[in-house]
Amino acid sequence: MFAQRTAWSAEFLPSHTCGTPGLIPNGVIHGLRYNMGDKIRYSCESGFVLEGHSILTCIVSAGSGAQWDFPSPFCRAEGACGGTLRGTAGSITSPGYPAEYDNNLDCTWSILSEPGDTIALVFNDFLLEDKYDFLEISGTDAPSIW
Numbered sequence: 427m428f429a430q431r432t433a434w435s436a437e438f439l440p441s442h443t444c445g446t447p448g449l450i451p452n453g454v455i456h457g458l459r460y461n462m463g464d465k466i467r468y469s470c471e472s473g474f475v476l477e478g479h480s481i482l483t484c485i486v487s488a489g490s491g492a493q494w495d496f497p498s499p500f501c502r503a504e505g506a507c508g509g510t511l512r513g514t515a516g517s518i519t520s521p522g523y524p525a526e527y528d529n530n531l532d533c534t535w536s537i538l539s540e541p542g543d544t545i546a547l548v549f550n551d552f553l554l555e556d557k558y559d560f561l562e563i564s565g566t567d568a569p570s571i572w
Contacts (some may be wrong), residue, residue, distance in 0.1 A: 440568075442484075442486065442492045444460045444484035447460070447466060447482055448498055453500070454471065460484055462485065462486055463483050465481055465531070467481050468498070473503065476500025477510045478497065508532075508534040510536045510537075511536070
């Protein structure tokens with residue numbers, strides 16, 4: 427009898443999946459594939475507005491494996507305080523400015539920029555009610571609260 431031996435080896439390839447980007451409250455995700463090059467799209471239920479990028483792409487990042495190119499967006503109630511600024515300039519005001527704003531508002535603004543860009547905030551008219559109101563600015567550094 428003749429016995430034949432076959433040489434073989436196994437190679438484990440790095441994962442090229444971003445995994446599920448997650449559901450968002452009052453939102454809908456379109457797309458079921460989460461591998462490198464795949465795209466998913468978010469939309470919001472009636473009465474809500476999408477804030478952030480509606481389309482995310484699974485990309486390969488050096489040293490990090492696969493990841494989504496932008497954070498998941500969120501759905502904001504229509505007419506709610508807050509929003510998203512894109513582009514090279516913009517303006518943020520409180521609801522009804524220059525009149526006083528209502529109590530118990532929770533306004534969240536997102537400022538989207540390209541990697542490496544600098545964001546400068548210039549306050550022209552700014553007044554908070556002591557002990558009740560605050561401003562929090564967060565990003566890549568630790569948040570600052572005034």
